[in-house]
Amino acid sequence: MSDQPTSKEVFSWPVRVYWEDTDAGGIVFYANYLKFFERSRTEWLRAKGIHQHDLRQATGGMFVVGQADVRYLKSARLDDELCITTTLLDAGRASMSIHQQAFLQAPTGRELLCQATIRAGWVNASSLKPDRIPLQILHALT
Amino acid sequence: MSDQPTSKEVFSWPVRVYWEDTDAGGIVFYANYLKFFERSRTEWLRAKGIHQHDLRQATGGMFVVGQADVRYLKSARLDDELCITTTLLDAGRASMSIHQQAFLQAPTGRELLCQATIRAGWVNASSLKPDRIPLQILHALT
């Protein structure tokens, strides 16, 4: 009955912070967490057998983000080792909602740095018009 | 009495879409709108006489984004000319809230592509601990 995230499968992907990710503030530039989240989503899809490049060749469609609500709690720095999680909240016919978190892997345990709720919709890659998520994806996801 | 954005000053900054901004979907990569929004916020501050690099040298502080709620409505493409707006919603002692929009400058008028509410807090640049926004900034902003 419960719909708690704790009951959901949580996919984790490691990310190292490089010079390219940081800014003159000495911390990871705020836009770059969206890159980290995208990498984790892509690897989560890949782990389910979904390869986005092949899929686009086959179906002519792709995911496009429609909404991103991000909370920044603490900052990551150069050389930090992060763990980026992806948890499916729900998947409908045209879009899916995903919960994502970025943790610092500290010697004393992991610390939450940033979290986001992302909604991604499926579109025709040429027209960019919304379309139904292919069934093979929906079956792999749920 | 009204708190409508329409009653607020709206700052605009032009942005051109270059190859670096796009991805293999043929559209602007979703994280890059946060770059565009940051450019417009920086130019809005500059227009008010606030230079972030000098200010950090002088005060040891800087703005850090704590929250970004982004809605993606339509996609921008290579060579598109965008207009990125910045509107101050409110400024407190430690943080400010800003409304931002990205418009496509189309021959037939402008079209809303993406919008966000951003909250930025002031921190000590070394410790990254929250601090009070310097009065010279508050006075310039409000």
Added chain:
Amino acid sequence: MSDQPTSKEVFSWPVRVYWEDTDAGGIVFYANYLKFFERSRTEWLRAKGIHQHDLRQATGGMFVVGQADVRYLKSARLDDELCITTTLLDAGRASMSIHQQAFLQAPTGRELLCQATIRAGWVNASSLKPDRIPLQILHALT
């Protein structure tokens, strides 16, 4: 008789350094000068009536960089105002060579920060195979 760059037309494009361009060293990340150079090349082409997105739709081709030799002399910092130049060295049937420089616009004059020689070839955008530069481009360039 002379082939000095001084005898060539020099196109200039202003670039401001934003947070996104810098890294934790407090300076512009070395890869980002290639973004600045690309922006200047694109605006140089646009000034000659060449719009890359439209051209790709019309011809199915695009420029791809084959060679970039970059010298970094001094570093740019947050808020710096740069001027990025583009000078055509030569254009053949399949590729062109370009000289590019990044200058700091300092109160006391401009200072050379970085320079590069770039060779860009024309390719079929689907196959990525080298192709002849369309005549309309060659005529516009030379």
Added chain:
Amino acid sequence: MSDQPTSKEVFSWPVRVYWEDTDAGGIVFYANYLKFFERSRTEWLRAKGIHQHDLRQATGGMFVVGQADVRYLKSARLDDELCITTTLLDAGRASMSIHQQAFLQAPTGRELLCQATIRAGWVNASSLKPDRIPLQILHALT
């Protein structure tokens, strides 16, 4: 007597191509190979016990790239798996030269996509003036 690269230690680091790395041409944006090369250099240093963030805290110095000569042979695409190598060519008191290659990991073997010679100098992180590479680094490298 020989100074062939084949007699040198070659460090390899895997890199996956994500959406963030590609552009509207459907391929990896040319500046992003410099990001990949930097990641491999950083991991090569880390494998030798050199952590750049810690080192900067301890010595006040950092590496800055002075020269990058890049040849682009073939293009990488979304989802491609790359292998990025780093080979030390020589290390002097103030700078080092490095040879780097980006290979596509194809089912049929690996294919060279891009290669570069990079020269990185050691500078004081505040003044950005050239300085001698700390001995602990030189000893770890050679």
